[in-house]
Amino acid sequence: MLKENLVTVENKVAEACKRVGRDRSEVTLIAVSKTKPVEMLQEIYAEGIRDFGENKVQEMCEKMDQMPADIKWHMIGHLQRNKVKYIVGRTELIHSVDTYRLAEEINIHAKKKNITVPILVEVNIANEESKFGISAEETILLVEDISKLENVRIKGLMTIAPYVVDAEENRLYFRKIKQLSVDITNKNIDNVSIEILSMGMTGDYEVAIEEGATMVRVGTGIFGERNYNTGNR
Numbered sequence: 754m755l756k757e758n759l760v761t762v763e764n765k766v767a768e769a770c771k772r773v774g775r776d777r778s779e780v781t782l783i784a785v786s787k788t789k790p791v792e793m794l795q796e797i798y799a800e801g802i803r804d805f806g807e808n809k810v811q812e813m814c815e816k817m818d819q820m821p822a823d824i825k826w827h828m829i830g831h832l833q834r835n836k837v838k839y840i841v842g843r844t845e846l847i848h849s850v851d852t853y854r855l856a857e858e859i860n861i862h863a864k865k866k867n868i869t870v871p872i873l874v875e876v877n878i879a880n881e882e883s884k885f886g887i888s889a890e891e892t893i894l895l896v897e898d899i900s901k902l903e904n905v906r907i908k909g910l911m912t913i914a915p916y917v918v919d920a921e922e923n924r925l926y927f928r929k930i931k932q933l934s935v936d937i938t939n940k941n942i943d944n945v946s947i948e949i950l951s952m953g954m955t956g957d958y959e960v961a962i963e964e965g966a967t968m969v970r971v972g973t974g975i976f977g978e979r980n981y982n983t984g985n986r
């Protein structure tokens with residue numbers, strides 16, 4: 754069943770790329786496996802998926818220990834500073850950096866390990882009160898500050914668009930993120946190269962791809978609905 758879901762998502766990704774003349778290789782599909790058991794991750798892994806997204810440090814670390822070593826793990830959830838030490842050096846990318854203090858904490862642990870940690874800055878593009886992320890207006894200043902940290906490298910921007918029934922409603926937000934990325938690039942900030950736009954989820958990834966997403970984070974579309982009764986968000 755997961756295989757069929759994956760084929761459906763993959764086809765939609767490919768079609769969205771085609772519609773706007775982008776190469777399929779420009780977009781990475783991240784399978785968001787939060788709350789799902791490792792058996793399901795293994796099923797998707799067997800179909801060739803290597804990028805997995807998780808939003809909780811402990812859950813991610815447990816799954817890392819049980820899954821093959823060639824997986825690229827993406828931290829996509831709000832990250833507390835006291836948990837940073839558990840994941841530095843183990844993730845492909847941390848998508849959810851929205852404060853200087855968090856970047857600073859990542860930098861400390863990266864320095865200890867003598868590595869550079871790639872990150873994205875999370876932007877709350879619709880200024881939703883319920884969401885993490887920095888406002889678009891404050892993003893450039895934050896990027897400039899973080900760029901001075903030696904062992905952290907900003908690779909792009911991430912956003913969680915509002916929950917909408919019609920994905921078209923989010924097109925303007927994806928456009929705003931794209932524009933913001935161009936504005937940052939034009940500032941020519943040392944150590945910053947905006948190559949990644951992580952935007953688009955099950956409800957709106959096709960529109961996000963049309964507007965320039967290079968990473969889409971799809972959970973429900975691949976694994977089915979999540980059951981939150983277990984207290985796991």
Ligand SMILES: *Cc1c(COP(=O)(O)O)cnc(C)c1O
Binds near residue numbers: 830913
């Ligand atoms: C859960 C989650 C997703 C996936 O959401 P779906 O709607 O199930 O595709 C994507 N990004 C983030 C940050 C998430 O927390």
